[in-house]
Amino acid sequence: MFFAVAQKQFTEPEGEAAEFGRWKVNSLALERQENNGFSLPLDPEFLQTIRQLGRRPSLRAITDNIIRKYGTHFLLSATLGGEESLMIFVDKRKLSRTSEVSEPNGTAVTLEALHQLAASYFIDRESTLHKLHHIQIASTAIKVTETRTGPLGCSNYDNLDSVSSVLVQSPENKIHLQGLQAVLPQYLRARFVQAALSYIGCNEEGQFVCRDNDCWCQCAADYPQCNCPQGDLRAMEASLLQIRDSWNVANQDFEESEEFQTFVRKLPTFYALNTSAIQYFWTTEPGVHQRYKQLELNAQQLLSKARRIVNKLFTLSKRCRTQPRIIMLRERPFSYWLHYILSIMYCSENNHIGSYLEETRSCSCPYEHPPCQGVIPCPVGEGTSCASCSYENRSRCATCNQGFMLSQGACRNEVPDSTDHYIGFETDLQDLELRYLLQKRDKRIGIHGIFVSNDVRLNNWFDPSWRKRMLLTLKSNKYKSNHVHMLLGMSLQICLTKNSTLDPLLSVYINPFGGSHSESWIMPIGQNDYPDWERTKLDFPYDCYNWTLTLGNKWKSFFETVHFYLRSRIRGPSPSGNGTVYYEPLEYLEPGRNLGYMKINSIQVYGYSMHFDPEAIQDLILQLDYPYTQGSQDSALLQLLEIRDRVNRLSPPGAQPLDLFSCLLRHRLKLSTTDVARILAALQTFAAKQPNSMEYETTKLCS
Structure with a gap:
């Protein structure tokens, strides 16, 4: 009732032939006559229905009389039929050779002739295609492409059973709908829209309501669940x-x-x-x-x-x-x-699959009995993992990685055997006990040393103007070859004549295991938290002090010889009068002036002696080249590595530890420089293969 059919349209682009057969359907319901402004006649029954509704119909009346009968939308525009196109591709260079391209009757084909053939396609399709195919086969000047789309061909007007069967729907030919309220009187439009929304959205079970960007159905009494489909x-x-x-x-x-x-x-x-x-x-x-x-x-x-x-x-x-x-x-x-794959492999015994826990290498089974866990092989990898698993029992290790030992089917960190029978290190005394014993100058921690000096005699006064050299040595290689010695502290008793302005200065060098004086290290007294001298005045007729240096367990170190260098400086008031300045005697001394005398009543070192077995260590070194049994070489290297680290750990503070271990090999075992270098290289190579190895660098002390 709303439709009319427009005329057939043809188009023909330049350079190629193409024609389209479409029937455009337009609605006349919205068109107006220019002369009187009235709408074109609608269906009389539709108009009668509108009149009967009155000016204020209920939503139910609109639904029953209009929506149920005529729907909510009408078709605004659409395309009927289908689409046919003919495309001719022309090679103009070949087309210009008239002798090569001709029609069946011998007439030469020109571009104008091709245009005429394309135009006759929709009049006589079969004949036109026959001619074009002949030209295409006879030459390569043209190529013909035919396209027919849509539910209805241009030449086929049968089977028009319904409008929907001939509507063309494509991106180019869309169907356009319009709400039916557009053809209704103005007073009905709002009520119609409300009725249509309730009809579509609420299935006639309530009234469609929108508020605050939210829409729902206000249910009728008979349909309390209308919002719940x-x-x-x-x-x-x-x-x-x-x-x-x-x-x-x-x-x-x-x-x-x-x-x-x-x-x-x-x-x-x-x-x-x-x-x-x-x-x-x-x-x-x-x-x-x-x-x-x-x-x-x-x-x-x-x-x-x-x-x-x-x-x-x-x-x-x-x-x-x-x-x-x-x-x-x-x-x-x-x-x-x-x-899941791991669970299949290790937790699928007794026909039920559990869950494999990778962290604990165990199974969590759905039932306790029967268990789902099977044999879980040993882990192979680096560190504490196995190098290989046992063939007899796959859950146990057969071999271990470098630096680890096999123990009860598992690999554990390789721990060296005790080195106490080679060399001792520890004492049971605590720092407070050591300090007390040193203050009391207890003989139980005193070590007897031989005093040697060409400059000073004990208990004799001497002129302190020049540097004095003294030493205490133990001569362990001669008298105590089965002991090494640990220095815990030292004390000196120094006296000055009354009213002396001299102030003693002591420099102390420690030789750990013997050798020349050049193989000694100087004590950093009073530097970087290192202990300083403690002076205690004595009740003597002269100006006497006890000088005590307490190292304790923190700063203790090996010693064989202790070198003392004594020099003096002159103490005097500062020019400003509120301080003290010190002068070297040679800079301040006037000719013939006596600044006083000094004497050293006693000098004592404190510490303890430890067991040392040079023959056992020699035997340990011998196993590096001639191992007794399989694995004894690694065991010997591990023990020597432990001894090296513990000896060098007792170095004085510094950027790098001193290589005291080389001094031990050189002077207490009497090894050559070549042998010492070979042993150190073997230990360095072995240590690099150990787990968590770090670069080990030391400062050379003994040549």
Whole structure:
């Protein structure tokens, strides 16, 4: 009642022939006559219905009389039939050769002739195509392409059973609809829109209401659940169940696939695997990799579909009395399959699969009895992991890595045997006890040394103007070859004549194991938290002091000889009068002036002697070249490494520890420089192979 058919349209582009057969359908319902302004006649029955509604009809009346009968929209414009096109591609260079291109009757083909043939396509299609195909076959000057789309061909007017069968729907030919309120009187339009929304959105069970960007149905008394479309909700819940079933089937198909089963069978079983190892083997198997990609794509599609349904489900059930309870599918990441493969390998005994716990290398089984855990092979790798597993029992180690030892089927850090029978290090005395004994000058910690000096005699006064050299030596190589000695402190008793302005200065050098004076280190007294001299005045007729240096356990070190260098300076008032300045005697001394005398009553070192067995250490070194049994060389190296580290750890503070161990080898074992260098190189190489090894550098002391 609203439609008229427009005329047939043709177009012909330049350079190529193309014609379209379409019938454009336009609605006349909205067109106006210019002369009187009235609408064109609508269907009389439709107009009568509008008059009968009156000016204020109810929504029910509009629904029953208009919407049920005529709908809510009318067709504004559309395209009927189909589309036919003819495209001719022309090579003008070949077309110019008239002898090569001609019609069946011998007439030469020109561009104008091709235009005429293309124009006759919609008049006599068969004859035109016959001629064009002949020209195309006879030469290569043209190429003909014919396209026919749509439900209805241009030459076919049969089977017009309904309008929908001949509507052309495509991006170029869209169907345009218009709400029916556009042809209604102004007073009916708002009520019609409200009735149409209630009819479409509320299924005639309530009134459609919108407020604050939210719309819902205000339910009628007979339909209290009009906002809760139970049928749609049940259908969506059923769809979710189907998706879950499809999800389970997809995962089961992947697990039972030949690619997955083959991959699991090919994994090594003679050592324990972890997820990193499974992932590495996975990348080397293109079959299972490709099969997993298919599962991943299928799972993503199912999950996406499930999310859309769930979102719609909650939107529709927003105003229901009860909310749906949904268990969402949880995406199985790649790591799930890595752990699942480990569970299959190690936790699938007695026909049920548990969960493998990689951190504890154990299984969590669904039932206690029977257990699901099988034999889990030993871990092979670096550090405390095994180098290989035992053939008799795969859960135990057969061999260990460098620096580790096999103990009861497991690898543990290799610990050197005790070195106490080679050399001793420790004392049971605490720092407070040592300080007390030193203050009391207790003979129990005193070590008798031989006093040697060409400049000073004990208990004799001397002129302190020049530097004096003294030493205390133990001569252990001659008298105590089975002992080494630890220095804990020292004390001197120094006296000055009364009213003397001299101030003694002491420099102390320590020779750890003998040798020349050049192989000694100087004590950094009073520097960087190192202990300083403590002076205690004595009740003597002269100006006497006890000088005490307490090293304690923190700063103790080996010693064989202690060198003392005594020099003096002159103490005087500063020019400003509020301080003290010191002058060297040679700079200040006037000729013939006597600054006083000094004497040293006693000098004593304190410490303890430790067991030392040079023959046993020589035997240990001999095993580096001639090991007694398999593994004894490593054991000897480990013990020598322990002795080296403990000896060098007793160095004085500095940027690097002193190489006291070389001094021990050189002077107490009487080894040559070549042998010492060879032993140090062997220890350095062995230490580099140990776990958590660090670069070890020392400062040379003994040549």
